[in-house]
Amino acid sequence: MASVQDLKRRIRSVTNTRKITRALELVAAAKLRRAQARIEAMRPYADTMGDLIAGVGRAASSVRSLPLLQQHETIETVLLVPLTGDRGLAGAFNGQVIRRAFALERQLQSEGMTVRWLPVGKKGRSTLAFRGREIVDSYVGFSDGPAYANAQAVAHRAAQLYTDGEVDRVVLVYNTFVSALTQQVTDRDILPISSDVLETDDEERAADVMRGDFIFEPEPEEILARLLPVYLETEIYRAMLESAASFQGAQMTAMRNASKNAGELIDRVTLQMNRARQAEITQEILEVVAGAEALA
Missing domain, CATH: 1.10.287.80 (ATP synthase, gamma subunit, helix hairpin domain)
Incomplete structure (x- = not known):
């Protein structure tokens, strides 16, 4: 005894x-409130960006030649982009993202595809390096409070790999914030950009954004070519904000x-x-x- x-x-x-x-717990609670506020502030910008792309897309005569919209003839190599934290002490936050990413890897490899990795966050990078996975690049140090410039860097690298033909598909894996107690693992294709972005669920709102008889200068196709990379950055930034809020909620709990x-x-x-x-x-x-x- x-x-x-x-x-x-x-x-x-x-x-x-x-x-x-x-x-x-107190620090995570304070950061969670700020992260939720950033998500709320981001939504109007993201919604307007989607409406703008849909409006310009309707004015464009041909959009299939745009690199970020063009699907490759065969899908041989897939780039997985897991968003994890730089720190632990957050329950299953990092583990569930990594498990989903490895499950996708097994599924893709069973279909005869090659998987490459672009991890965001120290936990994801260290796990992949330990398991000997092929890491084309990594981004760390900002998972708690990502800036738009961080999303730009990730989007630029992913787009470069896709347009150069090094990968044929890019999948983002991250935690979607539901509540402080619940984070939902999400995986979604971000490249090629789906042609659905050229449409909108709210046609009336899209019409309001592009109301009037416009003369485009430069041509709609060129404007769309400039908007699509910004749309990609916006989607990755939104996922980063969701992941940051999820991390703070998971750590607080x-x-x-x-x-x-x-x-x-x-x-x-x-x-x-x-x-x-x-x-x-x-x-x-x-x-x-x-x-x-x-x-x-």
Whole structure:
């Protein structure tokens, strides 16, 4: 049985750990509110961008020759882009993205395709490097608070690989933010850009964006060629914001559970310490009584 001093040291250690987990929980909660605000601010821009592309697409006479819209004749190589965190202590946040990405890899390889990787986040990069996967590039250091420039860098690299013919399809894997308790793993194709972006679910709103008799300068096809890379950047940036919010929510929940477990552990160890102390006192009393009887 552990001594009273050992149990006291363990209580101090767990108490210090609980202070850290509580601090991390509060920090994650504050960052989560900011991340949610950034997502809300992003939505109007993304919706307007989609409407603008749909309007210009209707005015263009031919869009199939645009590189980001053009599908390759055969799909032999697929680029997977997993969005993970730079840090852990967030429950299953990183693990579920990596598991989904590996499941996609197995599925694609079973269909005879080659898989290459473009990880975003230290956790994804380290896991892929440890498992010997082919990493064409990686981006780290901004998963907590991504900037639009980070999305531009990832989008530019993915588009370059696609237009150069090094990959035939690009798939993004990330956590979609549902709530602080729930993050949904999502995988979606980002290249080639689906021709569905040239249409919109809300035709009336799209008509409002492009209302009037426009004379395009330059031609609609050239405008669309410039807008599509921006659309790709916007979609990746939106996914990064979703992933950042999901990370903060997952970390807040994980640290809250850790603090709760630490409190329960402190209660159990305190009870053990009290019992050990009582046993020591009882033993000392018995020794005193035995000594007194021996002297009598």
